Amino acid sequence: MKHRQLPDEEGRLSALGRYQILDTASETAFDKITGLVRDILDVPICAVSLVDGERQWFKSIQGLDATETSRSVAFCAHTILKRTPMVDAELDPRFASNPLVTGNPRIRSYAGVPLQSPDGYNLGSLCVIDVQPRNFSEGQISILDKFAELIINELELRTLAHRDSLIDAVTRRSFIEAVEKAISRLEQDSWPCALILFDLDHFKKINGGYGHPAGDEVLIAIANCCRTTIRPADILGRLGGEEFGVLLNETSFKDAVLVAERLRNQFSRLAFDWAPHLKITASFGVSEIAPGQSLDHWIGVTDAALFKAKHGGRNRTIGSSKLVSCAVAA
Template identity: 35%
Template structure:
């Protein structure tokens, strides 16, 4: 099959997606309601709300059987985001774009698709609301109108997620909140000639917690980590869940040595918590710190350095190869 082309504004599109907070969203009752409604109204076996990043399609809500994520270059939705209107394929075997698609000629054997492109407030097309069937079918003007109405509701939810500055699960700042706050913090630190240090953390073996004990226990682990961050650091420090199992702390008026001491204190508090054996899993994390250089750094270099220092710790522990 011919892969969908990459939009001309792809760098800007991906930047908007990264800043939106949608990639970090684990679950959404609002999206789940929309896929339930779509599946029931259209009487189809599968309805989805998806995000399309640089390489793959990531499902944020699925009602029906679907294997996700899957490659963008063989996705129907990769074509949908190229348009401002819905894409309807009444018979995939009669459409040159999809007739030899592996999901058409192989399992699960899709023969019908309809998808609505979901945009952020800045116009970036970053996802889809779509439905599938295993047999060809007609799609009336009324059907199209309903799909567009459901898509508009999904876009409203996209906007709500993008406007939020706190992580729903942990109550910490999210990526968007961090990006909004850090510019102000850097400006104040420069004017006052104060040190500013970033601590970057990544939970070790978090995937194993999800795989072995389930996502509910994984969520508990994230909440526990957030609680230990609050208990270990000052109110003036900015606590962030960047997404997934990544956390950060912005230490105000603190140099790298001071941040190092604070991170060691957190390590001790995590160890004490593990000794209580309240869960079938234990919390472990790797970390790195980086002090902002007011003369040389920009924000991205600073974040990258903290992440690199964290990654070095993982390497020393044999967690990555």
């Protein structure tokens, strides 16, 4: 297995975010792998650890009752930089004072291999831990490598099931899951978060007049416009045939309206050789989540704003926080 780790942290976090795996429920496929590895290598603890910006989060862990730790104490944060197993953590100056060594679970031996994405980013590690000093052989490290490949394959398969293959956006189901996570984060850290819903105006006429391949080309162009405008941490979803959603993390209502307007203006400048006079327009609804709002309420408020934009003449943005709207028309 080749390890060509890419050094930029922003790109690594973006790659991790694309899998939409953080803070998801346990899954049998990953639990089976950690269970097998623990049995094969005869260790008390095995984990699939994903290294986020400030924490490591366990997609699966056997032998330890934990869901995450601070990145600052994570052994796996070192694994994504260097593949060297630690033989005795108490004697290693990097870890001798680590609270996971001096306190529970009192780690003495650790071995981990990176979970490397196909584009070369180390997302986290598959690791084994023992509370006794021990050496991990090359053969055992090779076993970890093979299971790490299975984990990446599982992540890739999971992504295929959660992404629209035509435009490479998340599916409606995955988008709703991302919105639910944003609501949960708001309860913890109070960062603003905004939602954009938009429909392409008269899209059925494009399919009917130019054919479905032409319609597909328009959808791909729209998705590309979105990707060049939003940030890596934001999420683009295809919610229906010509209906899209954009989840803007750490974004105020005012800034979200500006993003929607930027997208609307960019769509209108798209040009296609097969229809030189075709103008693509879209109608937008925008809202910012407020504390205490439910998923259904947030989406309902945004959808109501989109409804007003469509029935108010189309090709416009209507922003709404409590259905008190501000409209920006073409």
